Amino acid sequence: MYLTLNEMNKEKLRYGLIITVITLISYLIFILSALALGLAQQNTSAVNDWGVTHVSMTSDANGNLSQSLMTREEVLNTKTTEHSAIIGVAPTIVKSHKSPISATFIGTQKNDLIDKSIRLTKGTWPKNQYEVLISSELSQKGLNIGDKIKLGMLSHSVLVVGYVKKLEYNMSPVIYGDLNNWRPIKGVSDQFYASGIVRKDAKLTHATNLKNYTKAQLFNKMPGYSAQNKTFIFMIGFLLVISAVIVAIFLYILTIQKIPNLAVLRAQGVPGKYLVLNTLSETLIIMIVSVLISAILCGITVWLIPASVPMFFDIKLLSLAAIGLILTGIIGAIVPVRIITKIDPISVIGG
Amino acid sequence: MTSLKLIDVTKSFGIGESKVTALDHINFEANSKELTLIVGPSGSGKSTLLTILGGLQSPNSGQVLLDKTDLSHFSKKQADKFRLNNIGFVLQSYNLVPYLTVKKQFDLVEKVKPEGNLSSDTFKKYLEYLGISKLLSKYPDQLSGGQTQRVAIARALYTNPQFILADEPTSALDSARVEEVAKLFKSIAENENKAVVIVTHDLRMREYADKIYEIVDGKISKK
Ligand SMILES: Nc1ncnc2c1ncn2[C@@H]1O[C@H](COP(=O)(O)OP(=O)(O)O)[C@@H](O)[C@H]1O
Ligand SMILES: [Mg+2]
Numbered sequence: 001m002y003l004t005l006n007e008m009n010k011e012k013l014r015y016g017l018i019i020t021v022i023t024l025i026s027y028l029i030f031i032l033s034a035l036a037l038g039l040a041q042q043n044t045s046a047v048n049d050w051g052v053t054h055v056s057m058t059s060d061a062n063g064n065l066s067q068s069l070m071t072r073e074e075v076l077n078t079k080t081t082e083h084s085a086i087i088g089v090a091p092t093i094v095k096s097h098k099s100p101i102s103a104t105f106i107g108t109q110k111n112d113l114i115d116k117s118i119r120l121t122k123g124t125w126p127k128n129q130y131e132v133l134i135s136s137e138l139s140q141k142g143l144n145i146g147d148k149i150k151l152g153m154l155s156h157s158v159l160v161v162g163y164v165k166k167l168e169y170n171m172s173p174v175i176y177g178d179l180n181n182w183r184p185i186k187g188v189s190d191q192f193y194a195s196g197i198v199r200k201d202a203k204l205t206h207a208t209n210l211k212n213y214t215k216a217q218l219f220n221k222m223p224g225y226s227a228q229n230k231t232f233i234f235m236i237g238f239l240l241v242i243s244a245v246i247v248a249i250f251l252y253i254l255t256i257q258k259i260p261n262l263a264v265l266r267a268q269g270v271p272g273k274y275l276v277l278n279t280l281s282e283t284l285i286i287m288i289v290s291v292l293i294s295a296i297l298c299g300i301t302v303w304l305i306p307a308s309v310p311m312f313f314d315i316k317l318l319s320l321a322a323i324g325l326i327l328t329g330i331i332g333a334i335v336p337v338r339i340i341t342k343i344d345p346i347s348v349i350g351g
Numbered sequence: 352m353t354s355l356k357l358i359d360v361t362k363s364f365g366i367g368e369s370k371v372t373a374l375d376h377i378n379f380e381a382n383s384k385e386l387t388l389i390v391g392p393s394g395s396g397k398s399t400l401l402t403i404l405g406g407l408q409s410p411n412s413g414q415v416l417l418d419k420t421d422l423s424h425f426s427k428k429q430a431d432k433f434r435l436n437n438i439g440f441v442l443q444s445y446n447l448v449p450y451l452t453v454k455k456q457f458d459l460v461e462k463v464k465p466e467g468n469l470s471s472d473t474f475k476k477y478l479e480y481l482g483i484s485k486l487l488s489k490y491p492d493q494l495s496g497g498q499t500q501r502v503a504i505a506r507a508l509y510t511n512p513q514f515i516l517a518d519e520p521t522s523a524l525d526s527a528r529v530e531e532v533a534k535l536f537k538s539i540a541e542n543e544n545k546a547v548v549i550v551t552h553d554l555r556m557r558e559y560a561d562k563i564y565e566i567v568d569g570k571i572s573k574k
Contacts, residue, residue: 002462003448010450010490260445267407267442268506269435270463271428346408349398349442 003275004282015286018250022290023297025243026325029236030298031311033321036232038310043225046106046167046174047215050117050198052085055218057196059211063221065089065196066104066170072193074210084199085113088182091172092152098142103134104169105151107182107194114198118176123162129178131161137173139163140307151175153187170222236321240328247283247332255279255336262340263348275340280333287329291322353418353513354382355404355546360413362399373399374410375569381514381546386537386559389550391566397550398443398518400566404548405438405516406430435464439507441517446503447491453502454487460509469511477505480535482528496523504532508539515539515547526555533559 008015041048047055056078061068066089075086088107093100108114118133123145126132132151134143143149148157158177167174183192197210213221220226255262262275295318302313357379363372373396381387381404389397402408403415406422415422417433425433434440447456460468469477478484481501491499500523507515515536521529537559540547549556557563563574 002459003451006455007450261448264440264442264445265448266431267402267405267434267440269431269433269438270459271431271435274463346402348445349402349407 001278001281003278004285007282008285014254018246019286019290019293021246022243022286022325022329023293025239025246026291026322027294027297029239029243029321029325030294030313030318031301032232032236032239033317034298034311034313036229036236037314037317038312039228039232040219040225041312042168042171042310043222044219046104046169047198047218049165049167050085050114052113052198052200053215054201055196055198055213055215056210057213059209061196061211063211063213063217064223065218066091068195069188069192070194070196070210071191075193078197078210080112080197081199083113083201084197085109085115086179086194087114087196087198088179088186089169089195090152090182090186091170092175092185094138094143094175095150096143096147101138101141101143102172103138103151103175104172105175105177105182105185106169107177107179107185109179113200114176118164121163121165123160126161126177129180130156130158132158132175132177133162133164134160134175135165135167135173136163137166137168138175141173151177151181152185154181154184171224240324243325244328244332247286247329248335251279251283251333251336252339255339259339259343260348263343263345266343267345267349272341272343276337279336279340280330283329283333284326287326291325295322352383353546354380354416355514355548356380356414356416357400357404357410358414358416360400360403360410360415362396362403362408362410372569374403374566374571377413377566377569377571379404379564379571381548383513383544383546384540385561386540386547386549388556388560388563389548389566390552390563395566396569397566400571401516401518401548401550405440405514406433435510436467437513439510439512439515439517441500441503441507441515441520443518443522446506447494447499449491452488452490453483453494456502456506457509460506464510467511469509474505474509477508477535480531481505497525497528500524501528501532504535513545515545517547517549519550519552521551521553521556529553529555 055065057065057068058070080086086109090105092103092105094103121136143160145160145162147160149160150157164176179194182194265275266272298313305311357377360374360377362374363370365371377400379400389400391397403410406425409423448459451459481504483498483501483505486494486498494502500520504520507517521532524532533556536547536549539545565572565574
């Protein structure tokens with residue numbers, strides 16, 4: 001530590017540059033993590049808000065809930081409890097005095113699991129099937145309480161009576177309404193009654209042609225969801241590797257330059273361990289300072305970016321990324337540490 | 352009374368045609384209270400002798416004895432500890448850490464060896480005597496060659512070691528300074544009970560020596 005701090009103090013430019021580079025990389029990692037999470041939430045936020053763990057739908061829907069069509073019979077054959085809810089999901093176009101907007105209609109039944117999970121942020125509860133609640137995102141797009149809107153193939157218009165927080169399903173904002181509106185919005189024949197059943201427990205007796213999915217399976221079946229996540233994980237992983245390599249190169253060059261002095265210190269009896277700990281503290285300081293600066297940059301970013309950018313800064317995820325970066329730094333220090341442990345004073349002091 | 356002895360030490364480098372015998376059946380002794388000089392042409396094996404004496408490398412054959420202990424039986428850790436506590440090295444170059452001020456060179460010693468170092472009074476006295484007490488806030492790259500060498504000498508003395516092994520410690524000093532450094536080493540040997548071994552080309556140091564060895568082509572003779 002002592003040597004490191006003094007070296008940093010003497011070589012401010014050198015360390016300033018490396019900290020700048022690592023700061024930029026870790027800032028990029030943080031932003032990408034926030035973006036990955038923000039985009040993921042455009043798929044997951046509504047389902048997560050319901051607090052459910054499993055979903056059942058017809059097996060030929062192939063895991064895509066909005067493609068699932070359950071018949072009245074299938075619904076009746078399924079025993080629902082207070083831990084489950086019959087749900088109708090329909091991607092739709094919202095027509096109003098504004099230009100058309102894509103949204104996902106979620107049909108629920110009064111006082112079922114989902115209905116009870118809904119929290120109004122503004123307005124009043126729908127009193128009948130002619131009234132709906134909309135995601136606050138739609139209010140940002142110009143829809144207001146009191147607007148009459150037309151949804152899909154539904155013959156009558158419905159009235160917006162309240163907002164819920166920003167909730168999305170498969171990249172589009174949700175509209176909560178009565179399950180009875182689901183079939184006409186989707187424009188399917190009378191025999192169909194709902195899309196599927198969401199629930200909080202794994203056990204459910206239901207008709208044989210229904211298939212069970214966990215929440216994670218449901219998300220992974222959403223178009224684009226897993227491809228997008230894999231892309232982000234790849235990019236973030238790659239950036240971590242890059243920062244490990246940069247730290248390794250930097251420390252390697254510094255250590256190579258210092259070998260004669262390190263050798264003399266070894267000759268004077270300074271333990272190798274002391275020099276190794278010194279290099280490790282060097283890495284840790286570089287990484288921690290960089291991570292802290294980029295965390296501050298992230299704070300500023302949160303403050304500056306428009307709400308429409310799908311970024312979500314989750315402290316847990318970012319802490320994980322920060323720990324990843326610091327571990328990366330330690331990995332980068334392996335090469336110089338090996339050099340130090342192998343220094344033979346004689347080879348440097350020679351004759 | 353402590354001593355470092357080489358008994359029938361041979362050290363060679365390389366194999367076959369390129370084999371160099373740096374030390375050829377050497378017997379050598381450095382005792383406390385004595386200033387021992389090693390002289391000889393360059394390439395004759397002086398530095399090799401000094402580093403073997405200080406436990407930095409081991410001979411191919413023969414013994415290195417610290418009183419009655421054979422240094423070649425030391426583990427790496429023990430050798431480190433022995434050097435840190437008992438040897439004051441002045442090496443031919445790179446003695447100072449480039450990013451530490453002169454003052455901090457000594458603070459570093461305190462970090463790795465917190466006990467048994469010079470009292471601050473004695474330390475100040477040495478700094479004054481070596482004419483470097485005004486250089487404490489300077490970095491090595493701000494020092495002249497002579498100043499660097501004098502700081503290196505102070506650095507070697509700082510741990511208050513039993514043995515001081517110096518490899519051409521006065522090569523960058525002017526005559527007046529050589530004289531002073533020789534006197535300092537002599538008085539440290541005599542008054543502080545240290546064994547001082549100096550490799551030098553400098554004839555002016557001879558008059559202070561208690562013992563002089565000459566090495567030529569790896570063979571040693573006592574004068
Ligand atoms: N580590 C080493 N590897 C190979 N040869 C060495 C090494 N150290 C010393 N030598 C050789 O041993 C001989 C003695 O070297 P040295 O002890 O440095 O002489 P001096 O200090 O008297 O100038 C020289 O020929 C030198 O090239
Ligand atoms: Mg030499």
